[in-house]
Amino acid sequence: MQLTNKTIVVTGAGSGIGQQLSMQLAQRGANVAGVDINATALGETGNLAGPAPGQFKGFRTDITDPEKVNALPAEVLAHFGSVDGIINNAGIIQPFRPVPELTMEEINRVMAVNFYGTIYVTRAFVPLLLTRPEAHIVNVSSMGGFLPVPGQTIYGAAKAAVKLFTEGLYAELKDTPVKVTVVFPGAIATNIMQNSGLNLPKADTAGESKFKPIAAAQAASEILRGMEKNQFRVVIGPDARAMDKLYRLSPRYAADLIQRKMRSLLG
Incomplete structure (x- = not known):
């Protein structure tokens, strides 16, 4: 899907990958409806995203509240007039x-x-996406969604659910104008630990590794390149790509390898 002049909803737009997605979409000439629970962070993203060919508008929303999410499409439509992707x-x-x-x-x-949150946002916007000539859904899973990481078992289970949910959406929407992509990032240098309420080092300082975030x-x-090319899956980072291949060859060996790595990092 070509992104110029499209309106794209981005959740988690206040920081990290979401902030970068918002900025790069605006630079490509797309309008961006940035969604985040942190209004101050949304304001910072708005400052970074403009001036640009596209426009950025922040919408403070708790994506775990289905009533608030269900109200979001009307708010985005009132500002931008259409929605082409999430x-x-x-x-x-x-x-x-x-x-x-x-x-x-x-x-x-x-x-x-x-x-x-992924389900609520998707269900809220799919009816609008189905009315567009072309549209796209991108759901961000994780390397932890296909590979077990000790100490992150619930996170991995949630991201594995996002993986299969997205693949199911792809099959259900295959004969419609809505394309679907699932993303598997490895280690990314973001503030996800701090934003999760954890007092741990950021990914880029958490020990020595062959694969740097x-x-x-x-x-x-x-992610945006994958969206433009209508890719089914996007695997990001050398660690994610290596472990994706290894896990396909030998799931048990890959699981044992990650267990040893995590034990050495966390003690």
Whole structure:
């Protein structure tokens, strides 16, 4: 899908990949409806996105609240007049603890933001997308959505659910104007840990690794390229691409390898 003069909804637009997506979409001449729970962060994204050929408008919304999400399409339409695509990018990780040590409140929050938020936004906007000559849904899963990461089991389960949800949408919408892409980022240099309420190092300082986290700007660029090319799946980063291949060859070996890496990082 060509992005110029299109209106794209981006969740998690206040920081990280979502902020970069918003900026790069505006630079491509797309109008951007940035969605985030943090109004101040949305304002910062708006400042960074303009002036540009496209326009940016922030919409403070809690994507875990279905009533607020259901009201969002009308708000976006009132400002931009149409909606041509959504990028479900918002996400949080869990505390780095085994499942029995997590509270149900922590578990439910991770599922609500990563999985149910994606469902709510998708269901709210699909009726509008089906009326367009061409439209696109991009859902951001994770390397953890196809590979088990100890200490992030609930996060991985949520992102695995996003993976299959997106692939199912692809099949259901195959004969419509709506294209569907699922994204699997590896380590990206963002503030996801801080935004998840965790006092842990950012990805780009969390130990030595053969695979260094890539910049959020590069991740956003690869997502938009995949959107423009109507790719079925986009795997981002050398770590994600390597583990994607390894997991296909030997799931158990890949799981054991990640377990050893995480044990050495977290002690």
